Structures are given as structure tokens and as C-alpha cells.
Amino acid sequence: MSIANTGSPSPTSHLFNPLFAQPEGSPIRELFPYLSRPGMLSLAGGYPSPGLFDAEGLQQAATTALQQDAAASLQYGASEGQLPLREALAELCASRGITCTPGDLLVTTGSQQAFDLLVKVMVAPGDPVLVEVPAYPATLQTLKLAQAQVVSVPTDEHGLDTEALARLLAQWPHARRPKLLYTVPNFSNPGGTLLPASRRAALVALAREHGFAIVEDDPYGELRFDDRCEPSVYETGLAQCGSANPVVYLSSLSKTVAPALRIGWMLADAQLLRRCAIAKQTADLCTSPLAQNIAAHYLRSGRYAPQLQKSCAEYAARMDALCSGLEAALGEQIRFVRPAGGMFIWAQLQPQEGDHEALSRALFAAAVTQGVLYVPGKAFFPADAAKQAGLCMRLSYAAPTVPQINEAVERLGRAWQQAVLSPIA
Amino acid sequence: MSIANTGSPSPTSHLFNPLFAQPEGSPIRELFPYLSRPGMLSLAGGYPSPGLFDAEGLQQAATTALQQDAAASLQYGASEGQLPLREALAELCASRGITCTPGDLLVTTGSQQAFDLLVKVMVAPGDPVLVEVPAYPATLQTLKLAQAQVVSVPTDEHGLDTEALARLLAQWPHARRPKLLYTVPNFSNPGGTLLPASRRAALVALAREHGFAIVEDDPYGELRFDDRCEPSVYETGLAQCGSANPVVYLSSLSKTVAPALRIGWMLADAQLLRRCAIAKQTADLCTSPLAQNIAAHYLRSGRYAPQLQKSCAEYAARMDALCSGLEAALGEQIRFVRPAGGMFIWAQLQPQEGDHEALSRALFAAAVTQGVLYVPGKAFFPADAAKQAGLCMRLSYAAPTVPQINEAVERLGRAWQQAVLSPIA
Structure with missing residues (x-):
């Protein structure tokens, strides 16, 4: 049952934020x-x-979470996430060639929330944000509600066109500099493209030169059909820039385990991560510790691979x-x-x-x-x-x-x- | 493990939204x-x-959800919420004397998210919002991040002081009219007070006269120690104003079942509810359908009461x-x-x-x-x-x-x- 868009008068319609008028x-x-x-x-x-x-495996994980850690699985948790899940996700990242510790990682309610928090923390109304197009609609909608100025970056059969981006940045037509660039480098939505390593390196170099952050959204990277695999933009950023890595990495269990867990995560520098955790306190306090503990037990069960x-x-x-x-x-x-x-x-x-x-x-x-x-x-x-x-x-x-x-x-x-x-x- | 507030330089700190600078x-x-x-x-x-x-009851509910409705319990769901839970929550509202249908109700990731969505949809920067003080800190923080102008309403041993509110509204010192008033009428946090029926009626009359919406946050109403019980502000609003009810009702299973489910809900008019559902699409797409189905089975199990x-x-x-x-x-x-x-x-x-x-x-x-x-x-x-x-x-x-x-x-x-x-x- 959806909520009807009735034409009937609303007692609150005179109170809507203009952003939500229509x-x-x-x-x-x-x-x-x-x-x-x-x-x-x-x-x-x-x-x-x-x-x-894997309903059977998830049911076993739920039973384990509720029998072995009932108190932690039913109580409020830290906004940053449950430690066992952060450890399991750091290991999952390692298996993808991404170097991180559990402390580098914020658990979010799906990766959609991770992007929403990032935008809250970084983007003020009118700030330009670069987006590869075609792009995931919820990304565009998030930026629209944040009143960002969306600047399209063209793509081709290899994904984001870094040469076109370089030209755009060299002749930047806007008053403010770009804050962020959003990309799905692995099997993009909707493009289905895989960004070559050379473009990943070029992208990081451009971010470094022009002072913007890169949001690498990676929900699909493990759903590979052959041996083709490129280093993450995050790891490319670490290699090029060390602790000045301009890349924020987002991922999710929605495409590989189950969307209904609503488990996503973000890797970012400590100051950015702390601000996103503070923004999360007002968004939903914490991601369901029950879902987090189910996910942690599942990832540890040996059934994921x-x-x-x-x-x-x-x-x-x-x-x-x-x-x-x-x-x-x-x-x-x-x-x-x-x-x-x-x-x-x-x-x-x-x-x-x-x-x-x-x-x-x-x-x-x-x-x-x-x-x-x-x-x-x-x-x-x-x-x-x-x-x-x-x-x-x-x-x-x-x-x-x-x-x-x-x-x-x-x-x-x-x-x-x-x-x-x-x-x- | 929390995220350290290190003093180390951040590669993204020059990009923070000024709201999140400190x-x-x-x-x-x-x-x-x-x-x-x-x-x-x-x-x-x-x-x-x-x-x-009730870890045992919740484990049974989880097993039922994953055995009987595995597909719905693991897939994405509608932003409005799963129908079985909306039906169970409408019944729970009925047991509290609140008249509603499942379609009047939006499921949220805790009632914190419900308030956050409401503020997104209604409050533009600089809009005045009335808040009973002392108040729940996350409410104040949400309003601060929305750049609302928080206007304190005094309270006494019976909760929000409606006479003081009437005086404040009569001599309103701000350029813009108030958008919202936030109150916890049942056993408030932190006051512990129970707002008398006469004040509830006075509050609705003031909202009607001055054109603001009331947010009735009710996480504690069922945790009663004696027979004292007052009609909800929402129902008072329906009785006074019919379909022009200015009251939005928020509640949560966090205090009566388990916080870790992160299940809250909102009752509001159709146009407001639809806008909050749209705002939810960019916040987290949907509340965990697994948690929703566990909650629905639990509420149906006869163990809640x-x-x-x-x-x-x-x-x-x-x-x-x-x-x-x-x-x-x-x-x-x-x-x-x-x-x-x-x-x-x-x-x-x-x-x-x-x-x-x-x-x-x-x-x-x-x-x-x-x-x-x-x-x-x-x-x-x-x-x-x-x-x-x-x-x-x-x-x-x-x-x-x-x-x-x-x-x-x-x-x-x-x-x-x-x-x-x-x-x-």
C-alpha cells in the first residue's frame, strides 16, 4: 500500500519547506x-x-545473534556501528584489496544513507558537485534536495570520461569550486561500465589538483563475470596521496547478501567520518544493531564467498x-x-x-x-x-x-x- | 570503538559544509x-x-519472518513500510485510542528519523520552531542542523505551559510565524511529566489559531505506572479539527520492544506523509524490511501486552x-x-x-x-x-x-x- 497523492486540502501544506512544495x-x-x-x-x-x-544462512545468523548476543543485538548501539561488524567489513574490504581498519569505517543504513550523510556534512546550498551521467536517480535526488549545483561529467563505454573532466575543470564555468565527484567505477548503475585503472589514476590526480573529494560508490564490484578487475579508486588514492587520500569509499551488502539488512558502510578520513557519525545521530541514532549482528555472524559463517x-x-x-x-x-x-x-x-x-x-x-x-x-x-x-x-x-x-x-x-x-x-x- | 577526534590534518576539511566545521x-x-x-x-x-x-519471542518472530516470508523479509521494500507492520501499528494505535488506518502511517528507522524527515519537509533555514524545554537533545540538534530558529516554551510539573505559550504567541517577537511545536506529552524526556487533557486541548486550539503544526512524540506513553492516562494530542486534534488536524503523531517500538529494531512511525495527513516518504527515499530508501517483518510477527504473537x-x-x-x-x-x-x-x-x-x-x-x-x-x-x-x-x-x-x-x-x-x-x- 503506497500513500495516495490525494488532491484533498492538507492542514499542513502552508507549512511545507519550499523544496517540498511539489x-x-x-x-x-x-x-x-x-x-x-x-x-x-x-x-x-x-x-x-x-x-x-541465503535465507537459511541468514536465519542461522539471526538465531546466533539473538541467542549469543541478545543484549547487544536488541539494545541501542554506537552511531559508528557494532565492532564485530566493523571488523568483518574491514576484512571484506581487505579481500577487495582495500587497506583499512575497523576504525576507518562507519556503518550506515544502506549506502544510500552514507551518501546522504556525506552530502549533509560537505555540501552547502549552491555548492557544485560533479556527477557522472547517466547516474543513479537517488544520487541526483539527494543532491537536488541539498540544493547542490549538479555538474554533469560525460561517460563512454569505459565509464567516466576523465579527459572530458580535465577539460571541464580547466575551463571551470562556475563561481565556486566543486566539492565532490560521484562515480560508480565498478559496473556502474545504469551504464554497466568498468572504469580502467588508467582513468582511476587520472581521476585521483584531478581531485588532488583541483581539491575536490571523490565518492567511489561500489555496491556491485564483487559481482564480476570474468577476471577483469581494477584497483579501487580508494586504494589508488592511498597509493598516490597517502594520508591526504581524497577518496571516500562507499559499499553495501544489499547486492551480495540482502537489501533488507540495510547495511552499508563508508571509509573516509577520521575528521570526515566523525562528522558523518554526528550527522547520523540525528538521522537515525544508529543502524539496527540486530541487522548489524546478523550481518556480522553471516560474514563470519563462511557462507558469503x-x-x-x-x-x-x-x-x-x-x-x-x-x-x-x-x-x-x-x-x-x-x-x-x-x-x-x-x-x-x-x-x-x-x-x-x-x-x-x-x-x-x-x-x-x-x-x-x-x-x-x-x-x-x-x-x-x-x-x-x-x-x-x-x-x-x-x-x-x-x-x-x-x-x-x-x-x-x-x-x-x-x-x-x-x-x-x-x-x- | 568510537571514531577518534584526532587533531591530524584532514584531506577533506577544506570541503566541510560550514555547519559541520566544528x-x-x-x-x-x-x-x-x-x-x-x-x-x-x-x-x-x-x-x-x-x-x-523478550529475546525468545523476538527470535521466534525472526525465524517466522525468515521461514514464512523469506523473499519479502530480505528484499527492498516500499519507502512507506511493509503492509503487515503498518496494519499491526495501526492496531497498536487503536489500542491507545488513536483512530487511523495503515495508509495514514509511515514506518521510519526509529522515531528519530521520523522527526528528521518532518523537519526536512517543513523547516527551511531561519524558520521558527517551538520546543518545550527542557527537551530531548537529539531534537535540539536536528533543529540546529536544519538551521531552524529554536524558540523555547517553558514547562512546569505538568509539562508544557500552555498559558505561557499563549502569551508568547500573542506577543510573537520574530518576523516569521512558527512552523512546528515539538512536545513529548506522555512522561516527557527529560521532565517525566504528563500533560493534562485541558492543556492538550488548549495546545491544539493555539495551533489552529496560529497555524502551526504540533509534533506529538510519544515513545513512553504505554509505560504507565498507574491509571492516569490522557487522550493523545493527535486524537484531541481530530476531535477539534477533523480533517484539518494540525497534529503529527510519532512513536517507536524502541522503549517497549527493542531499540535495535529501529522501528518508529509517523501519523500525519496524506500530503505531508507522502512528502516524508519521498524524503525517506534519499535518507535510507526503506526501513529494514527484515526488522519490520520481525516486528510485525512479534506484535501479532500475543507477547507484546x-x-x-x-x-x-x-x-x-x-x-x-x-x-x-x-x-x-x-x-x-x-x-x-x-x-x-x-x-x-x-x-x-x-x-x-x-x-x-x-x-x-x-x-x-x-x-x-x-x-x-x-x-x-x-x-x-x-x-x-x-x-x-x-x-x-x-x-x-x-x-x-x-x-x-x-x-x-x-x-x-x-x-x-x-x-x-x-x-x-
């Missing part, structure tokens, strides 16, 4: 009503596959199915880069002619009629750059099964033919 | 280091008694012990109102002479030496009104046992003698 919700969450239509197949969500949740391996194999098979299906159904009319990991394909349709915006609307309407959902590209652009989205779309292969994906792409192919034939529909 | 953490959380001293007895925290956690009864009896006994102990140890030198519920006693020491601020510091130092902790009163006042705190202190009887309370008040008595004899210590 707010827009998440463009992805606005697709929810379509999801419940009978027979609908969805390539829209960024949800992990429920078939890959084999479960991750299973997820990688399953997502690789689904990605294969989606790529082959798109090629079969749409051939030369669709372009995309085959991702080496993560959950997303960013695809662009190539009509021979026609108004892209009208076609985009017609395609979405036809897709709903055919019974398939995707996220139209404009959700991933700042409002003033929505036209750049053209006929792009984000397709996720994470939640549907291979047979569902096969059927979904056939429907998408039919929807495209329908849209091209009658784009005004 | 931030102060929670004055209560700053007492944590003293807690770990050997033999320390604490009357400081607002933590419920760990002995009153008997557990609450046990908590009320135990807290009443501890409150009795603390009141008797304070009278025995400090006699005429201490004044306080015996609370009819909740977790706190707000006490004021009455020295025959001396500088109150110096005595306050000396008393805290002597108490630490004697091995007892409390929260000095100034934590509950806005910074510009800290002097009003005088020799007040908040004492909680919730977490220590009766023998610990008896010993703690003896130590407090000795600390007071020591402070009065050498106030410069």
Missing part, C-alpha cells in the same frame, strides 16, 4: 504500479534475485540471455556494451528517423501493453539534461529468470516495432 | 567513555532495561527505589516530581548558597569520582539558554536494577556533600 518521487519507484499488472515481466528494478538470498560465487554465475547467465535476446529481437537497431559484472545494461535504440522524445514515450506505452517494463533513460539525467537521454533505457537482468528474460526481450522487440510504426500512439 | 556530538553520547570505568553505575542513559527484552505489563511493573519498582533513595540521600536539598510513567526523573538540587554553574561542574566531577553518572541539565537546553539548567539533572531508572539504584543514590549523596564542601574541585 516534490517528485523516485522515477523508478513510480513504475511500481505497473509491476502488479498480471503477467508483467520487469527488466526495470535494481533488485537482486530473491532466489539468490560460495553464495557470491553462485550469484556471479547466475547473473552472468542472465546477462548472456539478455544480450543474446536483445541482439535477436532488435539486431542493428539497438546498441549496448556487454557488461563484465553488475546488474545492468544501458541500451540505446537507433531508429532510422523520427522524434526521439515521441518515440521514447510511444515505446514505453507499447512495452507496458506488451507486458514488459524497463526504466526510460531520462530517469538517469539531471532534469535540465533529460533530452540527452534520447532513446536510452536501463535493462536489468538481475531479478528475472532466463526464461523470463527470453520472453521479456521478445515483448520488447514487438513493442519497438509497434512504436516505430505508430510513434504517436 | 560540530558537537550528542552530549549524552559524550558520557560513553565514563561508562566503561570499572564499577561505574549509570543513571544517565535513556536505554531500556536489557533484562526486559504481557511483556509491556512486566516492563511497567519493573520500571515502577525502579522509579520507587530512585525516588525513595533520592529523598533518603539528599532530603530537602533535592526537588523532583514523582513520574507516573516513562523512564526519567528531572531533579533540581537546592544549595543554600554558591555559584550554580561551578557547583554543577563540581558535582559532576565528584559523581564520576564516586562512581555514578547522570546527565547534567544543560544538555536539555538550547545553547543560548544553557544557564537556565542551573543544578538540574536527568536521572534514569530504566536500565539499573533496584540494588544498583540504591547504591547509585548513596554515591550521588556523597558526591553532593563533596561538591558543596569544595565547589571548585
